[in-house]
Amino acid sequence: MATEPGGRHRVVTATAAVGILLLTVPLAVTDDYYLHVLIATLYFAYMASAWNIVCGYTGQLSLGHSALSGIGGYISTLLLINAGLSPWIGMFVGALWATVVGVLVGWPCFRLRGPYFALTTIAFAEILRIWTENTEEIFGIELRGAQGLSVPLKGHVPTLFQFDGKVPYYYIILAMLVAVMAITWWMERSRMGFYLKAIRADQDGAEALGVNSARYLLSAMAVSSFLTALGGSFYAQYFRYINPERNMGLDFSIELALMGIVGGQGTVVGPILGAFLLTPAGEITRATLGGKFPGLHIVIYGLVLILAMLFLPKGLIQPLRRLVARRPAASGAVAPQTKA
Amino acid sequence: MDLIILGVAVVNGIVLGGLYGAIAIGLSLIFGVMRVINFAHGSFLMIGLFIPYWFWQLFKINPYVSILVAAPALFALGYGVQAILIAPLYKRERAMVLEPISALMLTAGVGLIMDNLTFMAFGPDFRGVTIEFASKAFWIGEFLNINYTRFLAFLASLGLTVLLSLFLVRTDLGRAIRSTAQNRDAAALCGINVMRIYNVTFGMGCAVLGVVGCVMIPFYPVSPSIGLAFGVRSFITVVLGGIGSIPGCILGGLVLGVVESVAAQFVTATSASIFSFVIFILVLFFRPTGLLGMKV
Numbered sequence: 001m002a003t004e005p006g007g008r009h010r011v012v013t014a015t016a017a018v019g020i021l022l023l024t025v026p027l028a029v030t031d032d033y034y035l036h037v038l039i040a041t042l043y044f045a046y047m048a049s050a051w052n053i054v055c056g057y058t059g060q061l062s063l064g065h066s067a068l069s070g071i072g073g074y075i076s077t078l079l080l081i082n083a084g085l086s087p088w089i090g091m092f093v094g095a096l097w098a099t100v101v102g103v104l105v106g107w108p109c110f111r112l113r114g115p116y117f118a119l120t121t122i123a124f125a126e127i128l129r130i131w132t133e134n135t136e137e138i139f140g141i142e143l144r145g146a147q148g149l150s151v152p153l154k155g156h157v158p159t160l161f162q163f164d165g166k167v168p169y170y171y172i173i174l175a176m177l178v179a180v181m182a183i184t185w186w187m188e189r190s191r192m193g194f195y196l197k198a199i200r201a202d203q204d205g206a207e208a209l210g211v212n213s214a215r216y217l218l219s220a221m222a223v224s225s226f227l228t229a230l231g232g233s234f235y236a237q238y239f240r241y242i243n244p245e246r247n248m249g250l251d252f253s254i255e256l257a258l259m260g261i262v263g264g265q266g267t268v269v270g271p272i273l274g275a276f277l278l279t280p281a282g283e284i285t286r287a288t289l290g291g292k293f294p295g296l297h298i299v300i301y302g303l304v305l306i307l308a309m310l311f312l313p314k315g316l317i318q319p320l321r322r323l324v325a326r327r328p329a330a331s332g333a334v335a336p337q338t339k340a
Numbered sequence: 341m342d343l344i345i346l347g348v349a350v351v352n353g354i355v356l357g358g359l360y361g362a363i364a365i366g367l368s369l370i371f372g373v374m375r376v377i378n379f380a381h382g383s384f385l386m387i388g389l390f391i392p393y394w395f396w397q398l399f400k401i402n403p404y405v406s407i408l409v410a411a412p413a414l415f416a417l418g419y420g421v422q423a424i425l426i427a428p429l430y431k432r433e434r435a436m437v438l439e440p441i442s443a444l445m446l447t448a449g450v451g452l453i454m455d456n457l458t459f460m461a462f463g464p465d466f467r468g469v470t471i472e473f474a475s476k477a478f479w480i481g482e483f484l485n486i487n488y489t490r491f492l493a494f495l496a497s498l499g500l501t502v503l504l505s506l507f508l509v510r511t512d513l514g515r516a517i518r519s520t521a522q523n524r525d526a527a528a529l530c531g532i533n534v535m536r537i538y539n540v541t542f543g544m545g546c547a548v549l550g551v552v553g554c555v556m557i558p559f560y561p562v563s564p565s566i567g568l569a570f571g572v573r574s575f576i577t578v579v580l581g582g583i584g585s586i587p588g589c590i591l592g593g594l595v596l597g598v599v600e601s602v603a604a605q606f607v608t609a610t611s612a613s614i615f616s617f618v619i620f621i622l623v624l625f626f627r628p629t630g631l632l633g634m635k636v
Contacts, residue, residue, distance in 0.1 A: 061444070115371075115441070115444055116579075116624060118444060119377075119579070119624075123617040126617055130613060130614050130617075131611065131614060134610055134611040250572070254448060254452075295455075295456035295457075295459040296460060298452050298455075298456040299453050299456045299457060299460070301452060302449040302456070303449070304449075305445060305446070306425060306450065306453075309429070309442050309446040309449065310425070310428055
């Protein structure tokens, strides 16, 4: 990540430009559908970034993150339905529970590596999904199984996370995305970030040098679980509907991993790039050709994933970063060749 | 619990479990030799089910005859996927550390494409084949009846396992595959074309699914969405039995089949698979080499 001063300058300028663009977009885009595509894109960017905190930086592929999102969404929704608790509070309650689950599951799982870790996360997530799908009620609380839960409409009450129109949701998810970027950025530069990278490169080596790998892996897992569950709550409140298949299913986990990997895992911007490429492409394909070719957008996802694995194993961020690193030569500065 | 019902459940589980085992053989073989988790495994099975379905639907060809087409077709498909898509990863990895995750995600992409192209072509419906003796069954004792097509599938599964094991032990190609699994570089030094062995192994792992699909379609309707569930079930089977062990696969499949079938007597059929996942996790934590596993 050693970008020379010229490169950093450009990165800051670009970030500011994109930031201003994103802040003003809802002023220009008034069409509900396009606004929805934007919200979905930001939501996936946020979720892929949250996934990235543990998976991108530690190199352990989790395909169970959908369960954490489901925990968040279900808890905030259930608290609203049964206790009238505002999702603004409920989402943090859900996130805390997801953190507990994430750490408890992660603790034994991190002893496994590579595909074993990935398969075990699938197993845990599937257990939760199947259980939820087959549970109508528990302790007198209605879960409604595979049908899912609808969030009751209480009118446009901002304190209950219910707004008039889509614009407020846009700014909420944008703020969440900025927060997750800041956390990732800060983590990358902290001691923990360096430890995580060391663990990713060579776990035994890092441990031999005295890195307590379990502690740092679990810390990353805790942060990632917390953020993923917040995203799950956002999804439930935005769509006012949540069901086990869509919010806890394996497909959703694969989608998150796909965006992180295609964009570039283990970087701040990578997963966001992935989401910005894939989500609009998917949404628009679904809207225009979905009637004739249902599933076409997933074929496109699959193709992009294969191409990325074959030609850009470090993600889309790789060529972009090279671009940033090379251009200073034109302005006279001698750019040291940084390894992407 | 009624002992008779329990007995019937166990027998049904064994019959089904043999099939699970045969489905998982390909996954185990591919992982044992190449260290690649084929995430598209279930999708290959889905194709293997659709081939006999269409041959029956269009030309009225008996599914058991379709094996002659389905097995070579799946072999070619698997061979192609490995030679065109996965092989470049290996060539790149040679200098670097092995990254099994990239192969896993790559095959996940292949699976997504296969599932959704099939979905676009044929729609979401479940499609089955009804052959004459599909509904016939024979009785063991007074209470236990076994459907002929299921029993045939069970026998075919056992037969496949035995054939494949013999092939790996007795033939030159089989020995080459096993030696590649043991040590890629040493095998290459002995004059084995490792990449070709990988292609053939992947093709064989998929060809098994062509056979299984043909014996399965008479009692198991197919839809484009069944892939992932069967893929995950195969991972469980392989881990249970011990990765890379062919007889372990059948054992893992039998355990899984019996657990699912017996559990379905106590809870709803859809939640019975929770127990398989629990067993999977327990095995990974406490006996990661599986029931019959050893280092490949």
